[in-house]
Amino acid sequence: MITELGHFALILAFAVSIFQMVVPLVGAHKGWTEWMAVAVPAATAQFVLVALSFIALTIAFVTSDFSLSLVTNNSHTLKPMLYKISGVWGNHEGSLLLWVLILTLFGASAAWFGGNLPPRLRARVLGVQSAIGVAFFAFILFTSNPFLRLENPPMNGADLNPLLQDPGLAFHPPFLYLGYVGLSMAFSFAIAALLEGRVDAAWGRWVRPWTLAAWLFLTIGIGLGSWWAYYELGWGGFWFWDPVENASFMPWLIAAALLHCAIVVEKREALKSWTILLAILAFGFSLIGTFIVRSGVITSVHAFANDPERGVFILLILGIFMGGAFLLFALRASAMEAKGLFGLVSRESALVVNNLLLVVSCFVVFIGTIWPLLAEMFLDRTLSVGPPFFNAAFNPFVFVLAVILPIGAMLPWKRAKIGRVLRPLLPAAVLAVAGALLAYAIASGQSALGPIFIGLAVWLVAGAAVDLFSRTGRGAIRDRLGRLARLPRADWGKAVGHAGFGLTLFGIAALTTFETEDIRVAQIGEAFTFGDYEVTLSEVREVEGPNYVSLMGWVDVVENGRPLDTLHPERRFYPVAGMPTTEAAINNGVTRDVYVVLGEAQQGGFALRTYIKPWANWIWGGSIIMALGGLLSLSDRRYRVAAGNRRRRPDPEGVPAE
């Protein structure tokens, strides 16, 4: 019964979305206020209906209702509750339902918090947002209905893919989707602006928070995914340049470009048509990402649920939205004339270079991802494009970006002298060179690439600190430190975000430069030395989990003579899914991780792999700090004040006469 209600709510939401697509857009065109105003309750209704539908599906999963084919295929009574819930989106149909839930949530938020938008612009934004909804409602209802019943329900289900039964991956998709779908707001604002034929500073201010929010969710989502790969896939890799990873990385790169470029529109009213184009591209790459993940045309280690026919549907959605958007752009972009003019050396130019580098690096990822497909279709060659290509083709752009970032961040608007910016940055540069040299000395004889990137990371973090401090003006050091706390949150957000980027870069460079590994057959009870560590496999035992059996090792680790930890690497077997997984055991530390993986029984002992992974946690720590920077920026006064204005504005007729 609840299931049918959920299905029915979804169909109703589809109907409402068609209504919300047509009526407000016509109203905005004709200038009919009532027609424009219906967008607001319609957006709320859409969200409520999809939320009901989502709750219905969640109830089916929680109560293990195996009369639903989706629950049967992806759940099991013995599965822990957390994974029963995450099982809702751990499959194609459910994840699409989550996608439309978030889409309508963003639409409804624009309706709720968009009170200070001009009514016509708001109606258009909500209309375009709803058009995206229509496409995805049709997709889900016609090709991927999550509410299909089974004629003969089985006694139990087929279980969720064991790799997905993990806390990191339980929350990875929701964050990723908040990011992907958040970019639909930027797209809707861009299309609305093209329909209006007008982009101004206010538009930049409205569109930026949405982009910032989407970007910060994407940052967290990608970070979670990478962290999961690190501890779950069993050899401690954190990024594989896999098509599915690239699918989320491309929109992230474009979103990063967009949120920088929206600042130029907001502060200087320049680069307008470029910003619009980026907003369209950002959502385009979200759709391309969805296509890559859902269609499975490109093989990937992460492809859990895909179907080529559904891919065609997404390609169709992509074609319609991008085709329409680019056509509109071609017709209207010339109407956007820049107001603020700027010199060749200026903050604006630096942001242009930032955009150029981010977009080109996104393009490199894109062409590398689809090249095997193109080669097979047009060249009749089966080939692979793997990590060595991406490292060679992508990293140079990161290098240039990292070199110019601290300088560009400090350049004044309009017209600047580069010398005046370089002088305060001198200490940061000295520190960076020292860091690189130190790393080179420690790494002794390995490639210089790692140390160079470590130096760059120091340059970024120190540069961010210099940038922040320079905002405090002149005077005694103590006064300036006092003023530091009172700086606008946007300044803090910028410095924290840039420093987070530096820290992630540092983690990656340090890990790849200094990682050491030990592979051997460990005899039970026999200690062996590995670097500063003494490692003993003291016991291996069979252990039973809620829905798996496991071979668990007891590994005692002694660090410089002091007992550090007993680690429990496992090899699990999930009988229902018939799948083995490895669970690495990690002793996390600020400066290094000790990472142990248990292998097979052989030669009287067990294969044991031990890794020392220096500074590994800074990869994800840096991502969290980057996201925190985004959050600080998002909470800046200028966005809050804009929201507050609406509340304070009194109704003129409501004021009584004296």
Place this chain on the structure above:
Amino acid sequence: MKRLVLVLMLLASPLWAVEPDEMLDDPALENRARDISAGLRCVVCRNESIDESNAELASDLRLLVRERLVEGDTNAEVVDYIVARYGEYVLLRPNTEGANILLWLAGPALALLGLGLSVGYIRSQSRRRAAGDGATKLSEEEEARLREILRD
């Protein structure tokens, strides 16, 4: 029951990425083997190098790489040997032959093009300002109004 499951588990369990018994005694040679393996794709896997993969075929290839190294092949010779048997699909770093050059040049080409366009755009719009055209130039009406104000 638990026994049975564990027996099943051992039967089903995959081989490991680089097993201890696969490794060469000479660390220099072993390092080269690891480097080469990281650049070769496991042809039966989804998207993994033979260095990371648990598949049996990957294990065979790892042993083959080591065999060739022990025979005294250079790294390039080992890779050529494997490519000759399994095709260019195994190369995770695509070569630059034929149309592949487009893949390698696409990024730098776009960067140069973008740089050219950006510099051109910034130059032209800042020159417009230098010429007094656009926002900074006052219209005749404004000039008249300005004269009026100055006269007061």
